[in-house]
Amino acid sequence: MIRFPNPVSEKREIIRVFRILHQNLKDMSWFEIDHMSAVFAEFSLAASSGYIGAEALARSTRKDRSLDPIYNQAKMYAEMFRILGWMVSDSEKALLYRFTLLGRYIANINSDATMIYEQCVLGINYPNELLSVKGNESSRVFSTILRAANNLGGCISRDEIIVAVLNRNDDNPTLFNEIIDVIKRLRVGISYLSNELKSTADRLGIQTNTMKNYTRFVVSAMKSCGWFEESEQSMFYDKRVKMLKLTAYGQNRARELDDAVDMRLTHFKSLSPNEQDALIRLGFYSMLHRAGFDTTSFIDQMTIDRNLLSTEIHDREVIFSPYQTVRPEIVDRALGISQSKNHENKTQLGLPNEHEFQDSSKGKAVIELIHNLPRRDLELPDLAIGKEIDCLINKSGLTDKQIADKMFNQYGEADINIFYPLIADLFTVIGFDCKVSRKGVNSERWDAIAVDQTQSIPIEIKSPREEAYISIKAVRQAVENKVVLLSRESYKTDWETTSLVVGYNPPNARAEVSNLIVDFKKTFRVIIGVIDFYSLLLIASSSVRSGSNSYVEKIRKLEGVISVEDARAEEKKVCGNIRNLYPRSHFT
């Protein structure tokens, strides 16, 4: 069985801990678990005997390291980071580690690391040259779960994952179909599934509960990537069963994976050395591209590599994460990275300039917002959300970021009946005269509108239930909204005023959304602004705090994808349409 360690299953925490480790150990060419433990203690990332910090480290240290709590937590994290391809261990000394280029991207990207994290989760595959694991399954676990669920009525349960995915091979279409068949056969009755689970545990010689514990990361990662949501289903078994239900985003991902070429270690080894190098480059840059990085400077190389591999990949998208599949020294060589061989902690990772990450600047325009706004006395609209924010500021003493954090999570499951009016109210709090379109009025194509005598803004809203991440489709709808408004003149607007998209998370295909916004402007003069919920909360909070409507004109002209510039500075300074840094994953 493929088993996943579970030092922590929450995505944000995984990334946060890694960034702190990287920040503190990046200058060492190699480090050990003890170095990690020291960082854990210093930054209170782990506790021991009820103590944190240095005291915890002191109390934690045991002669028998297997009994040392912090050491063990650090070791589990190391295992997790190796699985994700962010760290590797030395080929000779397994407990000697260094960061990979992929890890450096995770640590250094100024923007939301969600998309690259998602790619790393999809990159997990066995067997590989990096991890020796119990069991000999050949599997790209998360891809198979996504695709299998998509073939099985959109749902899959944890126990089905255990018996049919984590304990089976999936490296050819026949084996994949067998996984589908196994689950279909089990879905006759819940007792079949329980029996199968029990016999799997017996075969492995472990408790059923232990087996379930190995899936914590699996289930958590699938939800935090936005692919699945928890759901109770009665249509698959003879009783209601807790299952994971594919979201619309998950379905899209599954379909993309169906169309992609899944390259594994066996494929890699069957290639000539030149082809292997090409696959490493193409796989790595494709990952970055899918994660929204601007890979323009690699396009020529990717084209050459794609041509070299044309018989293997047939012009399809390639799923191959080199740092999660083959030895890092081979990957580094193919990517042109020099790496210190000695184990002295003197040299830094060599990193050619062209590997410094690049975020597209197209489709973004900075609106510098507001430091310590002078307090004005604009009357707070009589809205629950405004009063709640006001209360959090004045009674609880929360910062804008703390307020945004709190409310962001609160509405993670909101449907259109909750989310649309909420967004309209937030715009009202910011200073607009905003109202939700009435249900059934087809001629009002937009979901809400910020009414103005001459510059009304149509707003396309996507609730988290509709799509977790703002999509290209939503941007297209915003263009149509603007065209309809200009044509039917139900409210006055002009060409210079933006048409907005508001959704829960920033777009996953951010680079492409930004490019498309530029394309629309260039071709049709239509201006589109994209605001994620978190950024809107920050702006609303800042507006209430200052009692001003200072953001109104900036939003009216918003063009491109909004975000927040600096996680710490943002407590004083909120930026719209700003740089590409998202505070909820920015932990520098």
Next chain:
Amino acid sequence: MGIYVTCIPGVISHEVNNPSTFECGETLHLASCVGCLNPPCMYFSEDELKLSDKRLKNFPSDVDRSVCPLGAITWESGDKVPKVVGEKCINCGICARRCPFGAIYSNGNSAVIHSGEKEVDFRSISQHTEEVHYKQMGKFKDCSHVGRFLEVNEDSFDVLYGKLSHFQNTSPQMPNLIVRNLLMVVGNKCIISRRGMVYIRIDAIIDDGSVLGIAEVEFNNELLDAPRAILDDIAVLSSRYEIGRNEIKPFVISLAFPNIRSEYWQVIQDISKVLDVEIHSLTFGALCSINWLFGNARISDIQCYADKDNPSIRQGIKALCPQCELPGPDSRGIFEPGK
């Protein structure tokens, strides 16, 4: 592989339920399958799947060469000629249009490949027979075709749409492929995007040598998405491929039109009014009608703009195919909104 031992005809006549015919002198012959090398009824050539517009030469197109995306034409090893699997064939007539020898007709329910006539002499492949074969194929291609593969009437649409509904969800790319192939046989070049291309979302690009078109193909109930997808397509082509927005003729190709109360018609009008982009609407049935009557529909000749004030393409189709006797308005919505 067979060689015709008759004259090369000038005209091939088609009728429903019977093999096609051609005359050689006083003698009437039945058109018969010769078992072509690289059979055009089964595959497009690579060159056919290239646009003439060089600006799009690197467009990431689907290179599926199948003429029948439903896989209804098969050629078993050992057989002299291919055959049509009746259950899989929806009667669109694309393969019939591709056959240079006119050997494919409809029995009303599916296409049939007629073979076995004595005028076709089957020989083993040699350089000589190959040369003769391709020469004959070229000459037959110059023949004009008269008559019809199917009558354009309710019965034909019932078969077409009824059978298509069984295959509609077999592959996400199927609608795009079948529309590509239809557009090609009625006089255009056409390519469709590869699936999974996040950055190129255009369903089809059409090129008739003088006009460049784009098409959004919508066979499900998401027709309202199509106009905005068209704007996306134009923006991408214009901004990234430097093709002037006025050079691009946009089409929405659906299975059927929505009813007149649908926002679709109003949005098409809004786009025309505000952006000066006229989106032409076509249906699968309308394109098949033209094909069934061996008509052409080069995109430069298609005038099928329809909107809230005039939601019909009947005149546009009649202009393309004067010989078409189109059935009156029906519930299906092929030439105007369904009732």
